[in-house]
Amino acid sequence: MEQVQVSQSGRTNTTMLVGEHIDSLATVLDLVRSGAARTRPEIGRRSGLGRTVVTQRVNQLMACGLLEEGALGPSSGGRAPRELKFRAHAGVILAAELGATSINVGVVDLAGTVLAEHSEDADIAAGPEAVLERVEEVLDELLDQVRAEQNDPDLTVWGVGIGLPGPVEFATGRPSAPPIMPGWDGYPVRDRLARRYNTPVWVDNEVNTMALGELRAGSARGQRDILYVKIGTGIGAGLVSGGTLHRGSQGCAGDIGHAAVSDETEVVCRCGNIGCLEAYAGGAALARDGLSAAQEGRSRLLAEVLADTGTITAADISRAAQSGDRTSVELLTRAGRFIGGLLATLVSFFNPALVIIGGGVAGAGDLLLAAVRETVYRRSLPLATRELRIIRSTLNDRAGLVGAAFMVIDELFTPERLARWVTEGSPAGSPELVHVPLRTPLP
Structure with missing residues (x-):
């Protein structure tokens, strides 16, 4: 197990996994998260990893609270293997899609399932302060609702995703000369939400989040x-x-x-x-x-x-x-x-x-x-x-909301970012994760 000690803002020195270890860990996690593999033998067959490596990675992911064991799976002749499940309820994503005349806000689990949502009319031309203040109010209300429903007052926010109805510089999370959004040009949307929720934040054009929603959970x-x-x-x-x-x-x-x-x-x-x-x-x-x-x-x-x-x-x-x-x-x-x-x-x-x-x-x-x-x-x-x-x-009106959540989920579970937080069990409290460079584009 290859590890290095890194200092992260707001945290003590954290063990970061590197090299082949984190790649194989991310592979195992992705196979279970996507449903492509449900048992240790299936993980081995699909990944090409050896039995010992699969066992080690599964055990580590269970210790980190990302995987859990479920019912017995089908037997191929010997003892029936225990199925593995991704702990989609380990945290939540806050997501919002802002249109020209409306906002759609929700709390989503780590598998992309919408747990609570709210839509209302809103004028994007009212400016970032008024619109985002309302978005934050609704997010806070929905988060309290989900925590109460799940009887988990400590349920953590793993990330925030938001889609805006105009051009967005993805690297900075700032709108760039949006034609129908007076007062939004260059506004630090990411920085504002990161300060409020102390978690990684990604911002994109709303149509990109809609496309991603259809790709991950819709007709595409x-x-x-x-x-x-x-x-x-x-x-x-x-x-x-x-x-x-x-x-x-x-x-x-x-x-x-x-x-x-x-x-x-x-x-x-x-x-x-x-x-x-x-x-x-x-x-x-x-x-x-x-x-x-x-x-x-x-x-x-x-x-x-x-x-x-x-x-x-x-x-x-x-x-x-x-x-x-x-x-x-x-x-x-x-x-x-x-x-x-x-x-x-x-x-x-x-x-x-x-x-x-x-x-x-x-x-x-x-x-x-x-x-x-x-x-x-x-x-x-x-x-x-x-x-x-x-x-x-x-997905209709939900496409942008679901896509904004999957934007965050996809970014968080890249090997490069997973390496920074997996030993902590959660990316909550690490807004700087958005700046971690990726080796390859997201799939």
């Missing part, structure tokens, strides 16, 4: 190359290539909402540019065009909604379209074609096996999805669409 499980597209107030995409989330060199890959789809100067996007996809096909754009149709008398149904509520939303347009309103059908179809036109280029360029459509507008009916599909299949390269599936998200 087992896939290697996917494109997740969120159609909500704004539009964004998350890319998974070779089973790895692709963030780009600065973390802004997939920001398709502000890709140009028109040269018209009449429509100005919220980012200040003209011709952006979001300005023609996002939820705010649909609401704007629906309002015009109601005011100009081109839609009786939308005019009635406007008279009753004083406003028009994308959901109103969807309901009107489902009731046969011709103008609403045209608005949704037009938006779908704009989105499909850009996606056709991405499909030919990236060649994913699966395109997942999520977000509030995407869940409003089949018309928009049908227009997206028709345009993509018609305009993409035949080889790129031969086996391509375009489907609606199965």
